Amino acid sequence: MQSTHNQIGSAIRKRGRGKIFFADDFMTFDTNVAVRHTLSRLCKNELLVRLSAGIYLYPKIDEQIGVLYPSIETIAKAIAKREKSRLIPTGVYALNALGLSTQVPMKVVYLTDGAPRVVKVGKKATINFKKTAAKNLAFKGKYTTLIVFALKEIGNGKATESDLQKIKEALSHETYATVLHDAKLAPEWISRIILTLYENE
Numbered sequence: 680m681q682s683t684h685n686q687i688g689s690a691i692r693k694r695g696r697g698k699i700f701f702a703d704d705f706m707t708f709d710t711n712v713a714v715r716h717t718l719s720r721l722c723k724n725e726l727l728v729r730l731s732a733g734i735y736l737y738p739k740i741d742e743q744i745g746v747l748y749p750s751i752e753t754i755a756k757a758i759a760k761r762e763k764s765r766l767i768p769t770g771v772y773a774l775n776a777l778g779l780s781t782q783v784p785m786k787v788v789y790l791t792d793g794a795p796r797v798v799k800v801g802k803k804a805t806i807n808f809k810k811t812a813a814k815n816l817a818f819k820g821k822y823t824t825l826i827v828f829a830l831k832e833i834g835n836g837k838a839t840e841s842d843l844q845k846i847k848e849a850l851s852h853e854t855y856a857t858v859l860h861d862a863k864l865a866p867e868w869i870s871r872i873i874l875t876l877y878e879n880e
Contacts, residue, residue: 787806
């Protein structure tokens with residue numbers, strides 16, 4: 680019979696590099712303590728990289744760069760998938776995703792219907808999952824969702840012509856039905872901007 684170390688190592692390799700794992704994924708192999716001890720050893724042996732408490736990466740390796748880390752978004756989505764929860768990106772992250780800011784946020788906030796918590800990733804980055812009302816998770820469009828929360832971050836009347844042009848370009852990727860649906864969920868001033876920009880394409 681294989682040891683816990685070999686069983687877990689084999690299961691990780693079968694999934695392939697670049698995959699994110701959770702300690703709970705391996706609890707059928709042994710006790711909680713034994714599994715966590717094994718994962719710690721696999722990190723020391725450099726098979727795994729510990730991203731955060733209970734979250735691990737079987738990394739892709741670049742000959743020049745070394746370990747290729749997943750984005751904060753990828754990690755957040757992996758957590759949400761595991762917990763079967765929905766996510767809405769907010770603040771500076773939404774601005775960056777739309778090209779309205781070059782700042783790469785190290786503290787990302789997501790609205791969710793899952794468990795509220797803060798996940799530390801590495802030494803500097805954090806993912807803050809904030810519980811929110813169902814209305815805030817009812818948006819349908821990828822771009823309209825980002826636009827609503829980017830404009831909230833910018834503030835009423837503070838978007839520049841350059842900002843509005845980039846928002847208009849992003850809206851071109853959405854259907855009229857999606858834009859109309861999501862505009863109805865947004866604050867009135869944001870709804871007005873979205874509809875005006877979309878209808879004046």
